[in-house]
Amino acid sequence: MVDLPLTETPAPRRRPALSWAPYVGLVTIGGLLLLWTLASAFGWASPVFLPSPGRVWDAFLRVATEGYANATLAEHIAASLWRVFAALIAAMVVGVPAGLLIATSRVGRGILDPLIEFIRPLPPLAYLPLIIIWFGIGEPSKVLVIAIAMLAPIVISTVSGVRAASDSQIQAARTFGASRWQVIREVMVPAALPSILTGIRIALGAGWTTLVAAELVAATRGLGYMIQSAAQFLVTDMVIAGILVISALATISELGLRYIERRYLPWIGKS
Amino acid sequence: MVDLPLTETPAPRRRPALSWAPYVGLVTIGGLLLLWTLASAFGWASPVFLPSPGRVWDAFLRVATEGYANATLAEHIAASLWRVFAALIAAMVVGVPAGLLIATSRVGRGILDPLIEFIRPLPPLAYLPLIIIWFGIGEPSKVLVIAIAMLAPIVISTVSGVRAASDSQIQAARTFGASRWQVIREVMVPAALPSILTGIRIALGAGWTTLVAAELVAATRGLGYMIQSAAQFLVTDMVIAGILVISALATISELGLRYIERRYLPWIGKS
């Protein structure tokens, strides 16, 4: 039987009945794999577009050992991971303070809000040439394209997170003589952290999504570049292998974030 | 002087000093325009890539009256608006219930979480062929591509929003005999609404961002298609005009969402 995790939070004794629950995820993945196998076995889509799991596995082994598009899988992964996480750091360094300014200062809001609103809907495929013109074709451009995609989720989440601090929590800090900056650091940032973390999770997804677009710019390695190369020649097994690697990396970072949340932000959902 | 909006919330008497604050935004926009004018006047970037505001305005008038890429501006806007909002509705219809399931049921989480985690980092440029194989080249494919980009922010925000309901609020409803479904409808959804709205705002940004990619699919009109066509021919004034139109539309919808928030969710940041 399904149950709301209502008695979960402070429950000193957990019901053991649902110990199989974590495995449901594996079952889902297994189910998807099965569906995929069936789909390719029965030819629901031509093998050019939906190669069998076996062929994708072969492609994976091929790129892992021999490499593809001039680099091995490890090199592609390293290049893309570097870009995504450099972009994440850049987006956080800019986005969190920007969000705090927007949330706490009318002037900050006046200045930054229109900028963010302007930037956030821009399609990377449209501004790519401008980025190249202004920032060249090196790593900075690629990181920038990814960072731009990550900025809005982080800013918006920060802004809405700041509201999680109650009026009296903020006022209490001010009665202890907290400066504007101390109120932000001691009350608003911690209160916003859960929301910022949510923003980071959304941003990471957006970052991976933008990888292919970013690596259209003069890349010589990277998963997006690898996928792009393979797609151009209809090497679909390699495309799907690349997609799955991206999914796996994204899942690992997601799990990492959840761990951080559980470990360092135990107060989420309390108080 | 800048100030924290600390005494704002219940303040019966507002200080009138900051009545100019809303205009800061206009100043920012004016400043950007000035910078742009200077940059193009002094040739900081070649006019091909940074046309003057005047030329972009001309391009805007041209597309508004004569049209460009086979359709007028109004038609491009209508096509894109339709796609983005159809996708938003689709993403909400799927994403909010999925988020609620993930947040409230371990089995739901087991099944849906891996699916969402799998989908969310996928680069649209990579999976476009599969979308076409399965969904054809009509409107559904375009809407689907945008909706996929919107799904993750909505799901993640819903999941994290459900936590905003305190244990005792949930327990109270259950002591009044609320069924699992009633707890969700009467407590969790309202508590999650502020966060869901944040998700929608992030999703809308992501949707506009994905517009160009979506309109790579056999579009004959749409802003993304227009921008794409212009970009290929280096008709940069038109590209920038298109980008500005997207920004304007996104800003309008953002203002609409903020209005909804203020008008219908007055409790945000209270309690």
Added chain:
Amino acid sequence: ETLRIGWQQIVEPSRVAQADKSYEEATGADIQWNLFGGGADVIAAIASGSIDIGYVGSSPLTAAASQGLPIETIYVVGNIADAEALAVKGISSPEELKGKKIATPFVSTAHYSLLTALDHWGIAQNDVQLLNLRPQEIAAAWERGDIDGAYIWDPVLNQIKAGGGEVLADSADVAEWGGATFDAWIVRKEFAEQHPEIVTAFVKVTGEITDDYLADPAAWGAESENAAKIAELTGAPAADVPALLGGYVFAGLQDQTSADFLGGATAEAIKATAQFLQEQGSATALDDYSGAVNASFAEAAQKTETAQK
């Protein structure tokens, strides 16, 4: 010295020179190879000064030249021949195209060729349902039966042919009808003025390797070392390499200065393309495109080659 080259994943002979590091050897420069997904990005990179030499198709080249960017065509790789073609299903004559769904990547060389062909057949653009799709998506849409035909290049062209597509016209035909499309190497004018010797050496290596291929295409078969090198760089399956190479009418070093290429026809073709684009309302044509073509490096390269011989 560093030479920054922007290339695309196109199967053509200079890939082998790239793989062999012949360019480094001949120019004596430190070479950075930057890959781009399309001509528009190459143009942007050249305009920003991020690269010195780049590979583009005739459409982006025309757009750039029309905008007055300081670039020069230094080597025409070759005319596109049956590498790009209009393949259709259930259509036996151009007349029957009316009302049918034909896909092509808009603004590509194929798009230009398709429009030229329609013009040649006297079919108004509006009588045909033109769809904008990228190559991979064209293959998918064909597979589904969503489209009746496509003007496209390999490997998708091959895919379509294998799926029952009949070629109604290819780019060799269209070239005869006055709409030649080609790929070319271009250089940033400033760089060309500062380092003419490097550009000359670049043209020479390109010409020689192309000559190599033209002399004995059979030596570039699927099992050959050359095909392996190309496959490694581009990601194309080695088995497809010979067919892909066969789709172009490559121009060797000696051809460059002839009236068919840099000696005259190239500027004309750019102009024709520009005028066509202007009719489409997407670009403004100039009167003269000779400034966008520079045969002097090819000439110099020919001389050094003759001198060596």
Added chain:
Amino acid sequence: MSSLNLAGVSLHYGPEQTGLPVLQNVSLNLARGEFISVIGRSGSGKTSLLNLAGGFVAPSAGRVTVDGKPVTGPGPDRAVVFQDDALYPWRSVRDNVALPLKLRGIDAATRAEKAREWLAAVGLQDHQDKHVWQLSGGQRQRVGLARALASEPEFLLMDEPLGALDAMTRDQMHELLLSLWEESHAGALLITHSVEEAVFLSTSVIVLAPTPGRIVHREEFEFGRRYLEGEDPRALKSEPEFIDARERLLAAIYEKELVDG
């Protein structure tokens, strides 16, 4: 006769090995028609006891049952007034009170009417359309009480429901609670810091001692019943019996100190 029963219940927060339990071997039977008050020092485990009875936490040992059936979670038979008020800021004051009625499927007009009545009963007729964050602390507490009463439960579990009220409003609430309790014949469990309130309202008062929380004293009273029969509350509270009882219970609460210190 239905009853809410805690039998030999213990509760640990966190793993059972670490530290003392919060509650140890607590047994308690609340029958319908009974009014039990729980008093004890701050941190002695009163709220924890109520959480067990409400079904919000499961005991580490022992059993919680209603009419012999194990409690596995909260249920409509047991309404709760929480120590933190647990109101819904997205609903107006009236709609907060109307929620239990809505959940029972009562139509909109009837439940608005009923909610209005309940709010009047707790003295908030003038605040029905407000948002809950526009109420004072004591007003919020009364909304929480009205909401629990509106659900007309078999057992009413209250965690310091009158702590933020002034003396007279408190007295009015006492009157309200007692008359409703008599009418509905519900079982009431009240946690309070006012020994006087406990003695006056309850049929039975339980004293909880801390670390680990356990029942150290229990006494039966009749004052509430006598009040309902028409006796004057001021007179009742001045009876020597009442004053003695208060002293006895206070001593029981602080027993340790009295012995130790």
Added chain:
Amino acid sequence: MSSLNLAGVSLHYGPEQTGLPVLQNVSLNLARGEFISVIGRSGSGKTSLLNLAGGFVAPSAGRVTVDGKPVTGPGPDRAVVFQDDALYPWRSVRDNVALPLKLRGIDAATRAEKAREWLAAVGLQDHQDKHVWQLSGGQRQRVGLARALASEPEFLLMDEPLGALDAMTRDQMHELLLSLWEESHAGALLITHSVEEAVFLSTSVIVLAPTPGRIVHREEFEFGRRYLEGEDPRALKSEPEFIDARERLLAAIYEKELVDG
């Protein structure tokens, strides 16, 4: 001598045209060394008054000043114990109390030590490393009190700080408050529902009547001072003077009803 002054203060929530003000023409002077308690019915405007004094809301009319300087917001001269506890769940119990010290730039070791002392003073020496959501209601309240005390303010504003405490813990807090108040010579403003507490602790008790909130009674007392001089609290609270005062204040609070009903 520094003092916190409210002069002819009125307060409207929302536009001034609509309805009665929450506070009307309230004047109050709290000098250092004074201990003023505010009592009044639920919803009479006590918390609103404290919000004005704290600088959390601006008055619709009148002036709030500290030593003649207008109050424009909260400040470190006025510490507040909030009716909702306003603790920080992301900090441990100890770090909550240490925050005011941290904000004053005191080094980590010293402030941990001091926080430990303050927590011991409110009887929470055993709960220092807990998260705040692991505390009982009364424990949270005491943490809020300890935190405000740790900030060693000139004026201490308290909104029902002892409402969730049992009698003895309350008495201990009374003792603590009085001795600290004497030592620090701070000005204290206490909102309470316990008239007895108000009379016992204060140099001055103010009665607020509702709708609109206004001061209807004011009286001076000496019991706290006498207690500090060594007199027995129980004896003090049994003095006829004390009992009379309580009755008088209760009558003042409910004046309207006594007249009307």
